[in-house]
Amino acid sequence: MVQSKKQKYLFLAFCLVPTMIMFSIFTLYPLFNGLYYSLFSWSGSSSAAEFTGLSNYVKLFNDSIIPRTIFHDYFLVVTKVFGIMILATFFAVALTQLRIKEAPFYRIVFFFPNIMSVVVIGILWSFIYNPSLGLINSGLELVGLDSWTRPWLGSEDWALPSLVLPSVWAGIGLFMLMLMGGISNVSKSYYEAAEIDGATEWQQFWKVTLPLIWPQIKISILYIVITTLNGSFIIVQVMTGGGPNNSTHVMGSYLYQQAFQQYNFGYGATIGVMILILSLITVLIMQFFMRREKVEY
Amino acid sequence: MKKSLSRIVIRLPLILWAIAVIYPILWMFIGAFKSNAEIYANPWGLPHVFNFQNFSQAWNEYNIDTSVFNSLIVTVVGALLTLIMAIPTAYALERIVFKGNRFLxxxxxxxxxxxxxLGWIPLFFLLMQLNLLDNIFGLSIVYAVSQLPFSIFVLTSFMGTIPKALEESAAMDGLSPYGVLWKIITPLSMTGIITVTIMNAIQFWNEYFMALIFLQSEENYTLALAIDYISNEAEYTNAWGTLFASLAIAIIPVIVLYAIFQRRISKGMTEGAIKG
Incomplete structure (x- = not known):
């Protein structure tokens, strides 16, 4: 391109600077400022901010609800990873390998919940779990398992596990598509060779499909972990609000409660720092353990 | 014989899951046409007569009309702002060689x-200082910036597929870099721009939590907030029919978009996730 250096930099600035300014103001600055806020005791009015050093962090370590919120978050992470990956892998293999005529129908239907609003999903499932009107309890009564019916979201023991099903329901389609993309890239000749060697379909799955789509599996798991740690509180907020008796509070919903309902903004920021650190550590550890050489046959 | 049996066994979970997805959504629509008495008497069955009363009640008494309007504004303004910010940056990052490109x-x-x-707490006070708290345009800006990374990522990969020769010959003909960006690159990456815009629009239409934090007065509620409000009220008022009607209103635009752009949406989301 024929243009002077000055013109080039002017154009570059035109492209990058306005966006960078907006990004800095509305994303970077708040993140760093959040770290700073965590050192203050602050109820929101501008005069009352008081520098308290690490006392919010001391409070964090002594808050008996914090370990529970961390446990709840990781409970959701683990159950979602297993629930989604097992079902998504099964569906992906079934839809690609078996040449089912109506495969596009399933693909379209299974993906749809991924673009539904969490509010809609949450309210819909709250109704499914509704003790008197809900589908689950009526279904259990219908098949004679009356003793299994319970106030799912109202029970301290069952509320958290009850949140797993809607999350799996809403998430499966995306990961199924990601895995299907991987499987369709696996050359047919591997399967033909495996067939000649007498491998059963089950063996083909374990020895051919799974190793070759490992990159997609790895990305899917990482993605589930990240989105759960960074966003599980949304469905919690809609469906239970952290209750009953804190039994479903995750880190993010507890932050919301502390900061925006009880106006402990400094302490809320401290919880935010904890979320940031925990999710970064988790991702690093996972990337270390899931490093597996790319398989080539 | 053995083959067909295993096929049925494999198909069964597919059919069951399809029912698990379709039935609740369908049931929500059916519920929107039922009276409250019917919802209690027969929560999971069909209504005797379809009536639209729930819709008019949601629309008129629960101010769903205002929130639909607010959601529309937030969606359109947010999606446009994202494009204005993302297209030039994506182009510079994809095509111009400069120090710090990789880093940026x-x-x-x-x-x-x-x-x-973590950023939402400071953002709350920042918006307050800028007089953008409890303001749907303030929310649109926050939305637009929040979708910048995803939009830049998808747009750079689309722009990467445009042959460089086109820009070079346009520049030879005396077109300025600004002209190249708006007259050559933007039209040629329209597929990517449309994909990104649909994804962002759905995201903004659905978004709940930032709206919950950054909007306060009822007249500014977006649809997600209004529905959440009705849902919390319904525990006392038992206005379940109205709740279903408003859920239906929220989900219909998404279904329509999905029906038209199904391939683009699923492809865009999968690609966004693979890099993310």
């Missing part, structure tokens, strides 16, 4: 992985 790209992309909750 990584900075934007890594923002997709960082939990933004």
């Amino acid at each position: 790209f990584t900075l934007y992309i890594s923002a997709m992985m960082i939990p933004t909750v």
Whole structure:
């Protein structure tokens, strides 16, 4: 391109600077400022901010609800990873390998919940779990398992596990598509060779499909972990609000409660720092353990 | 014989899951046409007569009309702002060689992985100082910036597929770099722009939590907030029919978009996730 250096930099600035300014103001600055806020005791009015050093962090370590919120978050992470990956892998293999005529129908239907609003999903499932009107309890009564019916979201023991099903329901389609993309890239000749060697379909799955789509599996798991740690509180907020008796509070919903309902903004920021650190550590550890050489046959 | 049996066994979970997805959504629509008495008497069956009373009640008494309007504004303004900010940056990052290019790209992309909750507390006070708190335009700006990383990522990969020769010959003909950007690159990456815009629009239409934090007065509620409000009220008023009607109103635009752009949406989301 024929243009002077000055013109080039002017154009570059035109492209990058306005966006960078907006990004800095509305994303970077708040993140760093959040770290700073965590050192203050602050109820929101501008005069009352008081520098308290690490006392919010001391409070964090002594808050008996914090370990529970961390446990709840990781409970959701683990159950979602297993629930989604097992079902998504099964569906992906079934839809690609078996040449089912109506495969596009399933693909379209299974993906749809991924673009539904969490509010809609949450309210819909709250109704499914509704003790008197809900589908689950009526279904259990219908098949004679009356003793299994319970106030799912109202029970301290069952509320958290009850949140797993809607999350799996809403998430499966995306990961199924990601895995299907991987499987369709696996050359047919591997399967033909495996067939000649007498491998059963089950063996083909374990020895051919799974190793070759490992990159997609790895990305899917990482993605589930990240989105759960960074966003599980949304469905919690809609469906239970952290209750009953804190039994479903995750880190993010507890932050919301502390900061925006009880106006402990400094302490809320401290919880935010904890979320940031925990999710970064988790991702690093996972990337270390899931490093597996790319398989080539 | 053995083959067909295993086929049925494999098909069964597919059919069951399809029912698990379709039935609740269908049931929500059916519920929107039922009276409250019918919902209690027969929560999971068909209504005797279809009536639209729930819709008019949601629309008139629960101010769903205002929130639909607010959601529309937030969606349109947010999606446009995202494009205005993302297209030039994506082009510069994809095509112009300069120091710090890699760093800037990584900075934007890594923002997709960082939990933004921490930033929401300072953002709340920032918006308050800028007089943008409890303001749907303030929310639109926050939305637009929050979708920047994803949009930049998808747009750079689309722009990467445009042959460089086109820009070079246009520049030879005396077109300025600005002209190349708006008259050559933007039209040629229209597929990517449309994909990104649909994804962002759905995201903004559905968004709940930032709206919950950054909007306060009822007349500014977006649809997600209004529905959440009706849902909390319904525990006392038992206005379940109205609740279903408003859920239906929220989900119909998404279904329509999905019906038209199904391939683009699923492809866009899968690609966004693979890099994220």
